[in-house]
């Protein structure tokens with residue numbers, strides 16, 4: 001296969017910040033301070049400042065961030081946790097890992113995020129939390145979800161793996177609910193050069209627990225208060241993020257520009273992303289819906305335009321969840337969207353000529 005340009009251009013980003021990133025990495029190498037160094041402290045302060053959250057707790061991945069958040073509120077066997085049926089597997093994987101049951105809820109047809117009305121219907125006496133995903137970089141109806149959580153005395157967790165940098169009614173994603181989790185996987189809006197993640201909260205108690213848990217339950221060196229694990233974020237990765245954070249607002253602005261360009265050029269031939277007027281999306285993905293997806297992808301692939309599908313299989317159809325016996329007929333929107341969705345090449349460094357090529361190939365194919 002002959003791809004003409006990258007789906008997400010991490011190389012162009014590296015080239016743009018190369019001298020700063022190389023210097024930051026070299027600094028860490030010179031100090032050989034690889035674990036919990038000053039760069040990591042600085043990174044957590046930067047992340048807290050950026051989001052406005054009191055605590056920014058870095059960890060080894062977005063997945064471990066979800067595990068930490070769920071553990072911090074005591075999610076365990078017998079509990080139910082509500083989550084969308086249409087998301088990346090990790091969202092419910094961590095619920096299941098802790099022995100709790102993920103309760104899938106269908107999504108909104110326009111935003112592809114959790115539908116608050118359906119969330120409320122899914123609540124039972126066993127429900128302990130809601131994990132609301134900010135899919136493709138757009139926050140769900142957080143006010144409605146916070147309201148539901150408060151009313152039923154349960155916890156709202158934002159899975160903000162795709163929405164670092166997004167805004168909801170002028171407030172930053174990762175600071176909209178009791179707990180929020182993000183990912184620094186390289187392809188996410190704020191990506192490091194390996195795996196990484198963070199949990200955000202204003203609450204001291206879960207923050208304290210998570211800091212202990214991610215470092216072997218240590219209060220002080222060799223003093224272990226609880227059983228934990230090693231979910232620490234690397235100092236080298238923190239150094240990379242500190243550089244990337246300096247340019248991040250510019251990148252978010254560039255994402256808006258490119259999305260708008262795609263919107264204008266494609267709105268008459270396909271279903272473009274629907275972004276609520278009170279939202280600013282981080283556009284982790286620019287995803288459209290097409291009826292004959294396989295044929296469209298084939299034509300684009302033949303023309304050298306890379307594409308991806310986020311996500312082709314609803315979570316309840318995953319092998320591991322077959323035992324939950326979920327009836328797909330109860331998830332009409334998830335069924336529809338998972339069959340039609342496809343993502344276009346997108347990143348702040350996608351050249352205008354490459355955007356034009358995506359647009360013209362797609363228009364050729366669809367009209």
Ligand SMILES: *Cc1c(COP(=O)(O)O)cnc(C)c1O
Pocket residue numbers: 061062063064087088090091133159161162182183184185195196197
């Ligand atoms: C990427 C992602 C995760 C997991 O993050 P990792 O850093 O890859 O572990 C969780 N939830 C969603 C919605 C994601 O997109």
